[in-house]
Amino acid sequence: MTGLWFTLLTLAVFFAMEGVAWWTHRHIMHGPLGWGWHRDHHEPHDKTFEVNDLYGVVGAVVGTGLFIVAWLTGLWWIRAIALGVTLYGIVYAFVHDGLVHQRWPFHWMPKNGYARRLVQAHKLHHAVQTRDGAVSFGFVFAPDPHRLNAILKARRNERPSADIPSA
Ligand SMILES: [Zn+2]
Numbered sequence: 001m002t003g004l005w006f007t008l009l010t011l012a013v014f015f016a017m018e019g020v021a022w023w024t025h026r027h028i029m030h031g032p033l034g035w036g037w038h039r040d041h042h043e044p045h046d047k048t049f050e051v052n053d054l055y056g057v058v059g060a061v062v063g064t065g066l067f068i069v070a071w072l073t074g075l076w077w078i079r080a081i082a083l084g085v086t087l088y089g090i091v092y093a094f095v096h097d098g099l100v101h102q103r104w105p106f107h108w109m110p111k112n113g114y115a116r117r118l119v120q121a122h123k124l125h126h127a128v129q130t131r132d133g134a135v136s137f138g139f140v141f142a143p144d145p146h147r148l149n150a151i152l153k154a155r156r157n158e159r160p161s162a163d164i165p166s167a
């Protein structure tokens with residue numbers, strides 16, 4: 001029975017992490033507290049690493065710390081939380097750093113389906129290079145790119161908005 005609860009809790013934590021990531025991205029990383037680390041992710045550059053990568057390091061430290069606590073206490077539900085957080089981190093890195101920003105040594109861009117929608121939604125997040133005015137703060141659930149584009153257009157109706165990125 002514990003196996004079923006372990007799986008259910010791991011999945012629940014995984015999906016809850018999208019909410020945590022959305023909130024952190026919206027209110028910390030794009031807020032006065034965290035923009036300092038996130039800014040260079042929104043600015044063009046040719047560096048290999050960004051200050052923004054420190055957020056990934058923090059996430060990895062939290063995940064590893066949870067596994068250590070689970071190991072020290074022997075509590076299955078802390079292990080499930082650690083696994084859910086870590087799985088989210090892996091999917092996030094695959095989608096965000098791999099699919100969207102192509103930080104892997106090969107070129108593969110999804111041409112259709114939900115993966116492409118994820119890429120478009122996050123590219124529209126990057127349509128704004130400033131702290132304020134951005135859309136789409138999640139990573140694993142993608143809002144409809146047409147709706148995001150309409151929001152961006154409405155926000156800067158003084159000049160035409162960029163179309164949905166074609167890449
Ligand atoms: Zn951002």
Ligand SMILES: [Zn+2]
Nearest residue numbers: 041096101122
């Ligand atoms: Zn990004």
